[in-house]
Amino acid sequence: MNKDAAQTQNYPSHDEMAFLRLLHLTDSALPIGSLAHSFGLESLVSFGVLNVSDLPNFLKNYLQESGMLEAVACREAFRLTVSGSEKFSTHAWLRINDQLSAFKPAREGREGSAALGRNFLQAVLALGDYPTLREAREAARASGVLLHHSAVFGLVSATLAFDEDRAVLAFLHQLSASLISACQRLMPLGQTEATRILWTLKSAIVEVSNRSANCTLDDVACFTPLLDWGAMEHPALPTRLFIS
Numbered sequence: 447m448n449k450d451a452a453q454t455q456n457y458p459s460h461d462e463m464a465f466l467r468l469l470h471l472t473d474s475a476l477p478i479g480s481l482a483h484s485f486g487l488e489s490l491v492s493f494g495v496l497n498v499s500d501l502p503n504f505l506k507n508y509l510q511e512s513g514m515l516e517a518v519a520c521r522e523a524f525r526l527t528v529s530g531s532e533k534f535s536t537h538a539w540l541r542i543n544d545q546l547s548a549f550k551p552a553r554e555g556r557e558g559s560a561a562l563g564r565n566f567l568q569a570v571l572a573l574g575d576y577p578t579l580r581e582a583r584e585a586a587r588a589s590g591v592l593l594h595h596s597a598v599f600g601l602v603s604a605t606l607a608f609d610e611d612r613a614v615l616a617f618l619h620q621l622s623a624s625l626i627s628a629c630q631r632l633m634p635l636g637q638t639e640a641t642r643i644l645w646t647l648k649s650a651i652v653e654v655s656n657r658s659a660n661c662t663l664d665d666v667a668c669f670t671p672l673l674d675w676g677a678m679e680h681p682a683l684p685t686r687l688f689i690s
Contacts, residue, residue: 460607464606464607464608464609465612467606467608468603468606468608468612468613468616469616471566471570471599471602472616472617472619472620474620474623474624474627476566476569477565477569478562478565478566478569479561479562479565479689480562480620480624481624481627481628482688482689482690483558483561483562483624483628483688483689483690484625484628484632484687484688484690485554485555485558485559485625485628485673485677485690486552486554486555486672486673486674486675486676486677486679486680486690487625487628487629487632487673487676487688488628488632488676488680488683488686488687488688489675489676489677489679489680489683490672490673490676491629491632491633492683493676493679495672495676496633497633498629498633498634498635498639501626501629501635501643502643502646502647505622505625505626505643505647506647506650508625508670508673509618509622509647509650509651509654510650510654511668511669511670512668512670512673513618513621513622513651513654514654514657514658514661514666514668515546515549515596515663515666515668516595516596516617516618516621517596517614517617517618517654517655517657517658518658518661518662518663518665518666519542519545519546519594519596519597519600519663520596520597520599520600520603520613520614520617520658521600521610521614521658521659522542522597522600522662522663523539523542523596523597523598523599523600523601523604524600524601524603524604524610524613524614525600525604525610526538526539526542526601526604527578527601527604527605534578534581534582536581536582536585539582539585539597539601540585540586540589540591542597542663543563543586543591543592543593543594543597544591545663546559546592546594546596546597546663547560547591547592547594549666549668551674552673552674552675552677552678553677553678554677554678554680554681554689554690555673555674555677555690556592557592557690558689558690559592559594559595559596560592560593560594560595561689562594562595563592563593563594563595563596563597563598564593564598566595566598566599566602567579567582567583567593567598567602568583570602571583576605578601578605579601579602579605582598582601596617599613599617600613600614600617611655611659614655614658615651615652615655618651618654618655619648619651622644622647622651623644626640626643626644627640628688631687632687677690
């Protein structure tokens with residue numbers, strides 16, 4: 447084997463590295479605290495509003511509303527670094543996150559999203575020197591703006607040169623898997639049924655991702671009163687398994 451062939455075998459391509467890094471950053475084992483949040487589901491289960499038979503349709507509707515919002519935010523943040531401008535716009539970055547906060551009227555849901563965003567950004571910054579990400583973090587600290595998980599994920603994905611569509615699909619898949627994992631701890635949902643539900647959600651994930659490609663946050667209409675109520679009721683539950 448000649449030297450060039452050996453190098454080709456030993457060194458992964460850019461696409462291979464990007465794919466592996468994307469898998470790494472959407473792994474449920476990434477230590478950002480996602481397993482500690484149900485985003486109102488715990489209240490819905492506790493009050494008997496949500497059960498196993500409802501779950502497939504509930505999660506599909508969740509993707510259509512909340513998933514769509516997060517997908518659009520992810521794309522808008524992604525495009526901040528690929529818009530052709532030489533300078534990263536902290537104003538646009540903070541505006542995206544401010545809009546996301548406005549879409550989350552329940553304190554627990556809003557703070558949970560921000561906690562994941564903060565932890566995710568910190569985890570990525572520990573992996574390498576990324577000036578844009580540092581600037582994004584410092585701008586938020588100086589202004590007091592909450593940084594949300596979907597927006598941070600989009601910005602990180604662009605910084606690491608992931609494909610935009612793949613990044614959005616991966617985020618939505620991770621979001622769905624995280625909610626199903628929470629439901630496994632809240633209701634009699636076995637591993638086989640949980641796997642089946644996530645498997646059947648994939649077409650909905652693709653549909654929402656495709657729809658989000660041509661939308662902005664100004665276009666999104668996210669209406670989730672039941673989830674907002676569940677998140678608001680969560681602090682009053684007599685016992686709680688999750689933070690939100």
